[in-house]
Amino acid sequence: xxxxxxIGAVEWAVAGRALPGQKVSGDRSMVLDAGGGAVxxxxxxxLGHGSAAGEAADRATQVLSENRAEPLDVLMxxxxxxxxxxxxxxxxxxxxxxxDQLHWLGVGNVESRVVTAGPGKLVVRATALLTGGxxxxxxPPNLQTQTVSVRPGDLxxxxxxxxxxxxxxGIDLATSAADIAGGILDRHAKDTDDALxxxxxxxxxxxxxx
Numbered sequence: 525x526x527x528x529x530x531i532g533a534v535e536w537a538v539a540g541r542a543l544p545g546q547k548v549s550g551d552r553s554m555v556l557d558a559g560g561g562a563v564x565x566x567x568x569x570x571l572g573h574g575s576a577a578g579e580a581a582d583r584a585t586q587v588l589s590e591n592r593a594e595p596l597d598v599l600m601x602x603x604x605x606x607x608x609x610x611x612x613x614x615x616x617x618x619x620x621x622x623x624d625q626l627h628w629l630g631v632g633n634v635e636s637r638v639v640t641a642g643p644g645k646l647v648v649r650a651t652a653l654l655t656g657g658x659x660x661x662x663x664p665p666n667l668q669t670q671t672v673s674v675r676p677g678d679l680x681x682x683x684x685x686x687x688x689x690x691x692x693x694g695i696d697l698a699t700s701a702a703d704i705a706g707g708i709l710d711r712h713a714k715d716t717d718d719a720l721x722x723x724x725x726x727x728x729x730x731x732x733x734x
Contacts, residue, residue: 525720528702531555533727534563534620537701539709540720543573543686550577550613551684551720554585556592558619564592565618565724567634569684571611571658573718580610580660588617596629597667600659607660615659616652616682620726626680629669630654638672639679639692646692649678679704679725686719688712701725 528537542549550570558564568584570577584603591602596617603615614632621627628636629652636652650672655664674680679697691712695704705723713719 525549526702526706528700528705529555531557531563532561534724535701535727536563536565536722536724537705538720538722539705541709541713541718543718544715546574546718548575548578549718549720550574550581551686551718552578552581552585553682553720553722554588555722555724556589558592561621563620563724564588565620565680565682565722567616567636567682567684567720567722569614569632569634569686569718569720571613576611577613577718580607580613583607583610584613584615584659596627596669600629600631600667601663604659604663610660612658612660614684618652618680618682618724620674620680620724624673624675625671626674627669627671628652629667631657631659631664631667633685634682635685635689636680636682637692638674639681639695639697640675640677641697646695646697648692674726676726679723681708682722683708684718684720686714686717687721688714
């Protein structure tokens with residue numbers, strides 16, 4: 525599964541695949557126009573793999589689609605309620621609210637980080653602090669959304685645990701988000717799990733021409 529596009533000034537791409545030998549992946553992603561120039565990203569990893577894991581993640585994607593303008597902590601609680609009779613999932617949410625701010629919140633082991641160009645190599649400027657738990661089964665009582673600054677050209681990367689962690693050094697920021705996400709999946713997906721990676725980049729303010 526590969527998809528990409530633009531919402532306003534934000535370029536995004538997703539690449540994912542099921543565990544080899546399985547037809548259904550439990551990993552899901554969503555890219556939603558949240559209004560007012562904001563873009564909501566979600567990556568969900570249903571517990572385990574196969575159709576039951578996919579069903580859990582699908583419950584959350586429906587909730588997110590219907591409530592995209594809500595704060596991230598509210599969205600996490602709504603996902604938790606919707607998945608209460610499923611296996612549950614790890615869930616990471618990220619919101620570009622403007623060209624210079626990113627809000628994110630994660631429960632479980634979906635990694636989120638912001639990558640930028642540094643002297644001679646790429647630099648991870650920020651990494652989301654993950655809270656332990658399983659959305660739909662055990663939700664932490666105090667959900668704290670984090671806010672980090674981003675600059676035009678910075679790259680948001682969100683990946684399930686089916687992607688090997690150490691993939692940043694091989695990224696070429698000069699290429700498209702689609703090439704970046706696809707390359708990470710091709711080179712760093714584990715053979716033992718579903719895998720999915722989302723890449724998103726804010727291209728800067730798009731003011732109308734007077």
